[in-house]
Amino acid sequence: MAATRMVVIGGDAAGMTAASQARRRKGPDELSIVAFERGRYTSYSACGIPYWTGGEVDGPDALVARTPAEHRERGIDLRLGTEAVEIDLDRRRVRTRAVGDGTYEWTGFDHLVVATGAVPRRPAAEDVPGIDTDGVYGVQTLDDGEAVLDGLGRDGVRRAVVVGAGYIGVEMAEAMLRRGLDVTVVDRADQPMGTLDPDMGALVREAMEGMGIAVEFGAAVREIRAGDDGRVRAVVTDRAEHPADIVILGLGVAPDTRLAREAGLPLGEHGGLLTDFSQRVRGHDGIWAGGDCAEVFNLVSGDTEHVPLGTHANKHGLVIGTNIGGGYATFPGVVGTAVSKVCELEIGRTGLTESRATAAGLRYATATIESTGRAGYYPGAALMTVKMIAELGSGRLLGVQIVGREGAGKRVDVAAVALTAGMTVERMTSLDLGYAPPFSPVWDPVLVAARKTAGKLRE
Amino acid sequence: MAATRMVVIGGDAAGMTAASQARRRKGPDELSIVAFERGRYTSYSACGIPYWTGGEVDGPDALVARTPAEHRERGIDLRLGTEAVEIDLDRRRVRTRAVGDGTYEWTGFDHLVVATGAVPRRPAAEDVPGIDTDGVYGVQTLDDGEAVLDGLGRDGVRRAVVVGAGYIGVEMAEAMLRRGLDVTVVDRADQPMGTLDPDMGALVREAMEGMGIAVEFGAAVREIRAGDDGRVRAVVTDRAEHPADIVILGLGVAPDTRLAREAGLPLGEHGGLLTDFSQRVRGHDGIWAGGDCAEVFNLVSGDTEHVPLGTHANKHGLVIGTNIGGGYATFPGVVGTAVSKVCELEIGRTGLTESRATAAGLRYATATIESTGRAGYYPGAALMTVKMIAELGSGRLLGVQIVGREGAGKRVDVAAVALTAGMTVERMTSLDLGYAPPFSPVWDPVLVAARKTAGKLRE
Structure with a gap:
């Protein structure tokens, strides 16, 4: 009898935790596991990037909880640099493309784990001209972290503008302060931390100003201006022009569900995959989803929401891996807990x-x-x-x-x-x-x- | 119509919180409040004594949450230096003795709050000869704290022995370390922190030794030896003699319920007053008890226990004061939470x-x-x-x-x-x-x- 095959799309927390947990419960003779990851890292802590770029922690290796080699030693057929490009639900197979040579391949599955994560929100170039200027960085992958550090290492970088004052924005503001830069945070909302009520957000704003962070709230970014050298020079809002040698986009992330959408899998109103308590995609036996590409049930509000947090992704992975491995586990939902710090x-x-x-x-x-x-x-x-x-x-x-x-x-x-x-x-x-x-x-x-x-x- | 009279025995957390809360709900025309306290302080934090004697916080004023004058301003007839010596349940009155001139007086009540606190456990002199030697201190009242500081101020004090390795013992060990003394902790138990399982207590022991605290466990104190000057010189256990210039007794406390026992109020197996959910003494309308003299219901074990902690005392006081004040409040019980630190x-x-x-x-x-x-x-x-x-x-x-x-x-x-x-x-x-x-x-x-x-x- 051929082994059951589990295919994982996405090599970060949810996907690789699912793979590891399933492997812990079933050996290679019972279950073969193939995992596709388009990048070169696995099981890393994106949440650590602000502390790495701020110089508080080493990176990128310290942020990797389990390396590709460790996963392979545990009997997971991990394929880095391999991007999933299509899910064929009828024939239960996934099409991949090798990032290196561009070759395509189909891989069949009995169980599919969709753990495609999230993509940083980024204004379109038609809405914010200059958004793709050299020196404007997102903060989502370890490669992004590396890019920010390269940007910081350039000559004459002393002014940072952080666009967006949510978790990642305020954490990156601290990171830039730690690097000795003048920091300005801009956000179209009237207060930082949109996950707080405005009266509590106002306390965060006051504290940020007390730390010497310049802030402009209630103003949208209109343009990113470049200098003659093609590098970023300023961030222009409705009301002001903020000189900038480096710009960090901290606008949050959206579920990366292009593949799932094209395959016809059910998405919620926040764009994430909808699952049941076992993390099975609703109505699809053998298709599982977890982590930043999935929505989670909020026990207090009674509806689903998108909460991209490593702690949920790890729990989802554990639940998925346990269930694929023949056990029983559920993720009952969240209550919307989040913590953060700025200095x-x-x-x-x-x-x-x-x-x-x-x-x-x-x-x-x-x-x-x-x-x-x-x-x-x-x-x-x-x-x-x-x-x-x-x-x-x-x-x-x-x-x-x-x-x-x-x-x-x-x-x-x-x-x-x-x-x-x-x-x-x-x-x-x-x-x-x-x-x-x-x-x-x-x-x-x-x-x-x-x-x-x-x-x-x-x- | 004469005002209802509330009499409080004990001027610390439970008693004075009850008085303050009742006063908040009822003015002097409705409720007269008399509070007896045998000492000279009110509403103080005995839990702060280790940090005061360790030099981390100022004392004793900083440890007083509300002074006698503040209580009096709020319309509480507070009588310091006044010890309650008898409760007459039949005639609903309390007999007091003025510590200063020894005069006795009866005071009638409609509501009586028994908040007599706890007394430090102290071996009898026949069991541990020398226990009353000069230089041996308990740690319960602010006067005790003052005495410890006086003791520390003497010439040539460089070795402290702490008897007992529960919360107060380990906290006082830290305090003595902070004062630069050589510290030895002795306890008849095999591990410190008897409120932990032995395997967890062993971790505390290891950590204490790592801090340079000498320990002797599983040994009872047999004698306190004095020098020719009458001051403490050594603590003698079953197995060893520990030189000591100052000795701290950290053997825990027992409910101070002599008055209640003599009055025939119900006591539990740990010697504390038994109350119902409203903090009314069981079976006795208008008689209330709270704080360190009362037992508390443990929601997990289903029985009562003695947990002398300021946080419970404050809650008891609030519940009693609310109920006497015409409101409704209950104390459902504890789950046995405690936190502490040693360095x-x-x-x-x-x-x-x-x-x-x-x-x-x-x-x-x-x-x-x-x-x-x-x-x-x-x-x-x-x-x-x-x-x-x-x-x-x-x-x-x-x-x-x-x-x-x-x-x-x-x-x-x-x-x-x-x-x-x-x-x-x-x-x-x-x-x-x-x-x-x-x-x-x-x-x-x-x-x-x-x-x-x-x-x-x-x-």
């Missing part, structure tokens, strides 16, 4: 913002409090602002946003678990959270927020 | 240890993992060890213990919420916890532990 500022969020809650048809109360992360008298105690949102009537927690210094970011984890459990804020007021002066005031900031929110609900 | 080492625990689980009639699986608290490549990533315990059959989380460096301690909060929600470890494997390289690896250590524990449950 000393930590930002955490989970659940729904006010606008998301309203869009989901929910009515709510909110409360915002300030508290130290340690006992007020303990050295290093610094303020954080916690905003909590809870449903009217049920009193159920809907979301938490935290902006502050040390200890602020990961404090949203408590709320993430409470959201998962469908806990009310009233119940949260008496949560038994760890207390000792170096770690928390007697009332943890999350508890203080819960108390105030519970009070609002009673009004 | 750079962080220790967190929540739920049941193996022995507690066994004592509760539960069968379980355990798993222990090592992981970094940040992405492995991110600067400062340091290892932590996470042990997880889950019930066979149901798969329900029973407990988590974490020992490690930065970010280890408060990570138990995630497990504390999961315990509160009765979550299974299988469900925990897909929790949406915050991920970014400076905050966590793609698999948070708690998730790694949950995965391994879930695997054990399937075996």
Whole structure:
């Protein structure tokens, strides 16, 4: 009997975790595994690129969790420089093109894992003339990281403009600051961090300005101007011209689902593949999807969204590999947790913002409090602002946003678990959270927020 | 109509929070509030004493959350230096003695709040000769802290022996290290931190030795030896004699319930007052108890225990004050969360240890993992060890213990919420916890532990 064949498209977190996990459960005589990756790296941490380009961590090798050689040693037929160009669902085969010599090949599959990841959003050249100018960089792959470092190494680079003030934008702003550059961040939104409510985003903005980052919000980029040498010279917005020797595009990413769309696989309203709880593509036995090319179910809002995060991609891969390997695993969904930092500022969020809650048809109360992360008298105690949102009537927690210094970011984890459990804020007021002066005031900031929110609900 | 009278015994967290909260809800015309405190401080953080004596924080004023004057301004008739000596339940009155002039007085009440706190455990002089020698200090009140600082200020003090290696013991060991002393910790248990399983306690022990703290475990203190000047000279155990210029007793505390016992109020097997969910003393309308003199219900074990922690005391006070003030509040119970640190080492625990689980009639699986608290490549990533315990059959989380460096301690909060929600470890494997390289690896250590524990449950 011939072995079952598993074909993986995409050699990063979701795809290679699926491959590794399936291999752990089934040997080569039972399951053959072929993985296609168009680049030259596997299983790498794109999330590490800001710290690599900022000089805090080495790269690119340190960002690779498992090398191609390691995957091959584990019995995975990994083909680098090989791009999947077509999925033929009827004949259950994938067509690939070798990046090197351009030769095409068909490979049959019993199980197909679509893990094609995401592509950075990039304005079209007709919308923003000059967007392809030398010195304008995206930040998605390790090759992008390398390119940014090359750009930084050029003579006379001292002014950076970061376009986009989401996670990647603010992290890259920190990276450029660390490189000693003058940094300007521009975004068409009125505040940074669109995943926060505007009142919390305003705190991030203030902190960024305090770090010496110039910001222009509420302004769209109109043009990237080049100098006579063809290299970037300035970023022009509705209102201003920002001189720039290097430009970083931090506009977020969109699911890379061209192949899936052409094959007729179901996509959600955010452009990502739709899967069931087992990460099987909806309605397609033997076709699986995970990572940045898939949408995820949000347990709080009850709809799907696109959350490109390595932690989800790894979980998806584990679930897919377990299921293909004959086990049983599910990914129940997310609650929308994300953490980030800009220099000393930590930002955490989970659940729904006010606008998301309203869009989901929910009515709510909110409360915002300030508290130290340690006992007020303990050295290093610094303020954080916690905003909590809870449903009217049920009193159920809907979301938490935290902006502050040390200890602020990961404090949203408590709320993430409470959201998962469908806990009310009233119940949260008496949560038994760890207390000792170096770690928390007697009332943890999350508890203080819960108390105030519970009070609002009673009004 | 005469105002209802609320009498509070004990001027620290539980009692004064109850008084303040009741006052917030009812003015002096509706409710008169009298509070008796035998010492001279109110609302102070005893948990801060190790950091004060270690020189990290100022004291004692910084450790006082609200001064007597502030309480009085809020309309609380606070009587310092006044010790309650008898509770007369039949006639609903409390007898007090003025510490200054020894005069006695009766005060009637409608509501009585028993918040008498805890007393440090201290061996009897017949069991440990010399225990009352000059230079032997307990650590419970701000006056104790003052005494330790006086002791440290004496000439020639360079060797400290800490008796007891629980929370207060290890924190005081750090404090003595910070003061530049040679530190020895002795405990009759085989490992420090009896609230951890021995395998996790062993990690704390190793770390303490690595910090240059001398330790002797599994040995009882037999005698405290004094020099010719009457001051402490050595601590003698079963096996050794440890030279000492200062001795700190960190043997934990017991509920201070002499008054309550004499009045016939119900006590639990740990010697603390038994209350219902509203913090009313069981079976006694209008009699309330909270803080270190009360036992708390453990939601995981299903029985009551004594957990002297300021965070519980504050919550109890809030619940009592709300209820006396005409509102409605409850304290549902604890899950046994505690965090601590010794120098750079962080220790967190929540739920049941193996022995507690066994004592509760539960069968379980355990798993222990090592992981970094940040992405492995991110600067400062340091290892932590996470042990997880889950019930066979149901798969329900029973407990988590974490020992490690930065970010280890408060990570138990995630497990504390999961315990509160009765979550299974299988469900925990897909929790949406915050991920970014400076905050966590793609698999948070708690998730790694949950995965391994879930695997054990399937075996």
